[in-house]
Amino acid sequence: MSENAEGAAPPPGTRRPGGRTARTRAAVRDAVLTGLAEHGYPGLTVEYVAERSGVHKTTLYRRWGGLEGLVADALDLAGEDTWAPPDTGLLDGDLRALAREVCEAFGDPAAAAAPTAFIAAAFQSERAADALRAFYTERFGRCEAVVERAVARGEAPVGTDAGAVVRAVSAPLFLRLFVTREPVDTALADQSAAAVAAAVRAGAFTPSTGAGTATATDARTATAPPRTPR
Amino acid sequence: MSENAEGAAPPPGTRRPGGRTARTRAAVRDAVLTGLAEHGYPGLTVEYVAERSGVHKTTLYRRWGGLEGLVADALDLAGEDTWAPPDTGLLDGDLRALAREVCEAFGDPAAAAAPTAFIAAAFQSERAADALRAFYTERFGRCEAVVERAVARGEAPVGTDAGAVVRAVSAPLFLRLFVTREPVDTALADQSAAAVAAAVRAGAFTPSTGAGTATATDARTATAPPRTPR
Amino acid sequence: MSENAEGAAPPPGTRRPGGRTARTRAAVRDAVLTGLAEHGYPGLTVEYVAERSGVHKTTLYRRWGGLEGLVADALDLAGEDTWAPPDTGLLDGDLRALAREVCEAFGDPAAAAAPTAFIAAAFQSERAADALRAFYTERFGRCEAVVERAVARGEAPVGTDAGAVVRAVSAPLFLRLFVTREPVDTALADQSAAAVAAAVRAGAFTPSTGAGTATATDARTATAPPRTPR
Amino acid sequence: MSENAEGAAPPPGTRRPGGRTARTRAAVRDAVLTGLAEHGYPGLTVEYVAERSGVHKTTLYRRWGGLEGLVADALDLAGEDTWAPPDTGLLDGDLRALAREVCEAFGDPAAAAAPTAFIAAAFQSERAADALRAFYTERFGRCEAVVERAVARGEAPVGTDAGAVVRAVSAPLFLRLFVTREPVDTALADQSAAAVAAAVRAGAFTPSTGAGTATATDARTATAPPRTPR
DNA sequence: TGTTAACCGAGACGGTACGTCGCGTCTTTCT
DNA sequence: AGAAAGACGCGACGTACCGTCTCGGTTAACA
Structure with a gap:
């Protein structure tokens, strides 16, 4: 390019x-x-x-x-590092760990400085924006393993949009960190993880299913299939 | 003197x-x-x-x-404007409208310029960061009406964290806009809204319930209203 | 004006x-x-x-x-002060005292500050230049008494240009202070006073006499009066 | 480094x-x-x-x-120019020429502007003051040749303070130009030159002789030798 | 004795120049 | 031939002081 x-x-x-x-x-x-x-x-x-x-x-x-x-x-x-997503054996745990990692990474001002600077750089430089996109695409790509494992375990419906899930988990944290400039803490991370996990189970991240209008009932049903072998 | x-x-x-x-x-x-x-x-x-x-x-x-x-x-x-959140009569619709609004506001480069600039400014100026926080606090405050109405209608559990909900809806969009620098579209907005709505119904935004460790079963239990029918 | x-x-x-x-x-x-x-x-x-x-x-x-x-x-x-020139009873002494006064006034940095500032001001402001001219005209006017007394005593030829004399005494000091920026001391003051006194006695400050083209012989003759023994 | x-x-x-x-x-x-x-x-x-x-x-x-x-x-x-002092063959003539040169240099407003500005600059800047001192030291140094020639010709006593003489000639002019702000003209230049010449002949610029207290008699004596020949 | 005009205090403003910082380019010199 | 070294053009910064203006309040001279 x-x-x-x-x-x-x-x-x-x-x-x-x-x-x-x-x-x-x-x-x-x-x-x-x-x-x-x-x-x-x-x-x-x-x-x-x-x-x-x-x-x-x-x-x-x-x-x-x-x-x-x-x-x-x-x-x-x-x-170019060797970071790998957590693997607790449960979707909830993995997502929570993911969220907490974001929380901790940006909680310590010293540690947050460089990443924050990169994000700031993207506002001023097209090249930095490209590099940032590449960085996060790759990074979230690694995270998707978490979702894939959950699907494999039957915790998440087949067809779950892994990329959307892992982004949704950290998104509220990033929002508060860089947009609304509100403080973040572990409770928030947990809340976000739990919400996303719930949505995943409800099939809201499964495009094929009419996720957009999914009712609670649908959601419950939607979660069933994977497990309900039969 | x-x-x-x-x-x-x-x-x-x-x-x-x-x-x-x-x-x-x-x-x-x-x-x-x-x-x-x-x-x-x-x-x-x-x-x-x-x-x-x-x-x-x-x-x-x-x-x-x-x-x-x-x-x-x-x-x-x-x-200082008179913007008010949408009121479609349904939580799903309101959240979707909210998300789409974000999507549209930042989709048009011309319209997005100023808001984006404000967010960029907050990276370089403490005062701008404060102003931005105030702005979004107030703005999301207005949005909470959407959740409150849903609670009143019985669409959402009593005790739902309205602030967290409205932030969660737009968060994935902001993430892609300003952090991962990925394109956003209406489908994404809808997906986010749907996911959050699902989580709300699952009670994941209701702090009193041990949402943090909610299992699928717990979630189902917590979502009482939907179950009511029978 | x-x-x-x-x-x-x-x-x-x-x-x-x-x-x-x-x-x-x-x-x-x-x-x-x-x-x-x-x-x-x-x-x-x-x-x-x-x-x-x-x-x-x-x-x-x-x-x-x-x-x-x-x-x-x-x-x-x-x-507007009450300063008066010295009166030692001798032209030499008076001129020397005059010169030394200049020397001392501008020797102490603290005391010299204001007068120096006025002179500096005259370089930048016509009004200050006018005021400075008035000040020095008046000041040297007072000094002329010294010469007049000398004439009265017979120490100086009648017709001596008193203004020129009193200016000539301090001129070398001012020159060094403000133009050549060299240091001044009492010896210099004395030298200047002595030189001017000698010139006065030689009639070099008496316009009527063809002082401008005075030869050594003329000068001797001009100086005659006081001495003329013979 | x-x-x-x-x-x-x-x-x-x-x-x-x-x-x-x-x-x-x-x-x-x-x-x-x-x-x-x-x-x-x-x-x-x-x-x-x-x-x-x-x-x-x-x-x-x-x-x-x-x-x-x-x-x-x-x-x-x-x-850095090649200016050289006048050489009329007589001390009187040289000094007068020197004085008139000052007079003319500062008489024409256009020509005077730059030199005047330098003198003004010295009031506000130590560096300019230093440069000015250097300039005038060098310039008056060149002028001393006038006195030295006079000494060689027997017009001035041996041991005459050449530096003091050349400064004394122009000093009254500078005084009026920059301190008292009075007008100067050729007559004044001539007067100053004549006075200094008279003082020189009177030995008032010869430190070894008790110049400070030189009497008219002393002066005459001091001036005598040169003439003695016959 | 009451007016009333002159004067003063207070503050914001347009304006010129200051002296500095960092960018990005260019030339010169080395190796 | 590329890198080091340094000077330069350039645009913007943030500040100091200038001199002006408007407003409102006092005060001294006069009716």
Whole structure:
């Protein structure tokens, strides 16, 4: 997407990716992360990164094209971890654990700084927005395992929209964190998880079923099938 | 000597809010809104507001203390409208209408610009964050009527956490709009509304009941009303 | 020149110069003097004078028309003292005393601040320049007594240009103080006084004599009177 | 890391004084001189220099540190000319020529503007004062040749304080120009020159002799030798 | 003695210039 | 040939002081 077509000038730093280039890259990413955590996105400057990483400002512009690229690159790095969703053996427990993780991650101001900065960055930079989308798509993708396991266990109807479920769990927390700016706590996380779990059981996340107009009865019925082998 | 009794710094434009002062104020608010819509928060400059409003930069700093104050003030203004939540006569319908409204408001780029800018602003300014919190608290407060009416109609259990419900409905949309940066559409809005409605009926938003650990069975029990028929 | 023709608005503070007006005036002059001494002319602001004197800024503009007028007024005040030139009984002694007085007045930084500020002010304000000219004309006028007494005593030729003499004595000191910015000391003062005294005796300050083209011989002749023994 | 070895702040534009840097420098100096002549020091703004020279304001601050440095630099430039004192073959003539030159230089308002501005600048800026001192020290240093030649010719006593003499000649003119703000003319210049010449011949500028208390007799004696020949 | 006009206090405002920060570009120099 | 190093143009920042204006309150001189 952001790749250059063949024939065009190849971005510097591409052709000789060994040795100094590689070290530079890591140093820069660290500096960006540190800066983001310390000052947030709006307080992050190219000059800071240059100083902190020991890489000259001019080089940063040549290779990353400015702050946007720097941040997008750092976000890519952030996505490369080995995090895995919880597995408590129960949908309720998994969702609750998921929600609590969000809660805790953003509860500690120090830990929240960098992620928050990324979200803020997406408001100002298309490239950061793209990177953020990629990051969360991948992250929520991992989470879907939780739902799939629940389906396998018969806790959730077949056809449940896993992506929607895992998003719905953390959504109220994100809403309060970044939109309404209200405090969040564990109780809230639990409430959200429970609500989503209930909705899942009611089949509200199963598109095929007329979920939109599902009545309580329908919901109850809807939950049955998976289990009701027969 | 020229200190005011309360000891706090007297914000200029407060003590003689008549005549020119008032006109100035309105012009400035309009300019902020326009600027926000045109360039977003990060692209909004005090100088732009000064030029656009015809009020001198110095005056803006004197009276609003900078961009933060300008934006916070504009947000206050934005909250002063007569919007009322939908009333379709059914919880499902109301929630769906609510969700769709969010969807539409942020679907049109032109209309979304200003609100988005406010949310972005909150990332960079404590004052904007406060103003945003106030705005949404009040706005969601109005929405709670929807839940209260549902309770009155017997569609929702007594004791339902109205605030949590209305937030849960729009949360997945906001999540995708501002965090995961995924597209939203009416189907999504409907799905969210349906899920929340289901959860409400399942009693997942009724704190008194041990909603947090509610099992499917508990949930069914808690949802008494629906069961009533027989 | 800057006077108002009859019929025009009479300058405020003119028609009712009693009571508060008078007190105000004194307070303002003091404040100007203090400010001048503390910050020099370029550091003197109308706002400082307003605060310091307790007279409102608007009033200062109304009555003095701004900094220029304020300073000019203060300078007028400074000229109203009872200083008198020294009288040692000898031209040499008087001139030396005069020179030393300049030296001492500007040697102490604290004492020199205000006078220096006035001289600086004259560079920026026509009114201050006028006031300064008036001040020094009057001041040097008093000094001329020194020369007149010398003439009366027969120490100086009749027709000696008293004004030129008293100016010549202090001129080298002022030159070093304000133009070449070199240090001055008593020895310098003495040298200047001695040189001028010698020139006076040589008749170089007696216009009628062709002083301008005086040769060494002429000078000797001119100096004759006092000595003329023979 | 980016510190320079000497420890002192490395003034920008110092280490790479080639190409653009040099051109910039000249343009700026011209602009300062022009501005000084047009508006005087108090009317000279950095922004004016920026506009006039085509060099950006920020750069001016970076390289010259503000108005002070700008003016000091321009003054340095002003000192780099090839002016030489007059040589009429007579002390009287040389001194008179010197005095008249001052008179003429400051008589024409257009020509006087820049020098006057420099003197005014010294009142507000230590750096300008230093530069002014350096300028005049050097300039009067050149003038001393006049006295030295006179000594060589036997017109002035050996040991005459050349610096004091040349300063004394122009001092009354500067006094009237910048302190008492009185008009100056050629007659005054001649008077001053004649007086100083007389004092020189009287030995009043010869420190070794008890110049301070020199009597007319002493003076005559002191002046004698040169003439003795016959 | 009551008016009434002159004057003053108070505060907001438009305006010029300040001096600084960070961006992104360019040139020069090194290796 | 790419990177380091540094100067620069540029736009915006937030501040200081200027000088003006409007409003309201006092006060001193006059009817």
